[in-house]
Amino acid sequence: STHIISLYYNNSEITEELLKNELFPEMSQEEFKALHEKMKGLLKSIASADMDHAQLEAFLTAQTKKQGGVSAEQAAALSRFWKSQRVRVRESLLAQSCWETGLRGLSWRVDLQTAASRGDVAYSGPVALMELELGRAGQESEFVCLEFDEAGVSQVLKKMADIQESVDRIVHRT
Structure with a gap:
């Protein structure tokens, strides 16, 4: 979930390389890049729809059944992250999208x-x-x-x- 933080909190210190080394040191760079992009895409979908609990569960269930989707463990991690960070992600997205005072x-x-x-x-x-x-x-x-x-x-x-x-x-x- 740290990569999610870098995406939505604009923390430039958290790089893709740091995430790979900290979270998945055994994974190849190509595998990690694919996982990172997949998770980033899923979180963008979840955040842009500002999914509630029921929508999130339905979405993640569909993603676990989909060919090339996410594992049950990955879906659970996304679910835990979204439930605990939904408000902060939403506030961060709103702050990034506000041009006016x-x-x-x-x-x-x-x-x-x-x-x-x-x-x-x-x-x-x-x-x-x-x-x-x-x-x-x-x-x-x-x-x-x-x-x-x-x-x-x-x-x-x-x-x-x-x-x-x-x-x-x-x-x-x-």
Whole structure:
């Protein structure tokens, strides 16, 4: 399963040669290369489909019955790896595929503004302060601070409800 880690965690220190020497020293280079490519292909299929337990078992069972497929021992190793590393592999794949900055964190509070603090005699009311932590994988975070009055909060909530509705429509269509 170490070769799987190199594929999905971008660890350049883990080479094909290191894997062969550590995992299968008795295997010829050609045999190892074929096994490595087969396992890499199977894991790509498993990861791209983000297989759940039932899908994984069905897929691996089919692979063990297929001519030139995997042995029961290899299928069991893939199954153990996927069950224990599914979340990390998924996060790694998502991080590798994201080009844009993503939301890493959000904190907020509500302050009660007084007319004197705003320099506005006519206004006194609650203000929502939101801090967004933004960043890309492997880069430092940036922080953006936003301030909303009651109308601004209502507008943001309406837009978020619209987004949720769109996501729900897409999810329930598939």
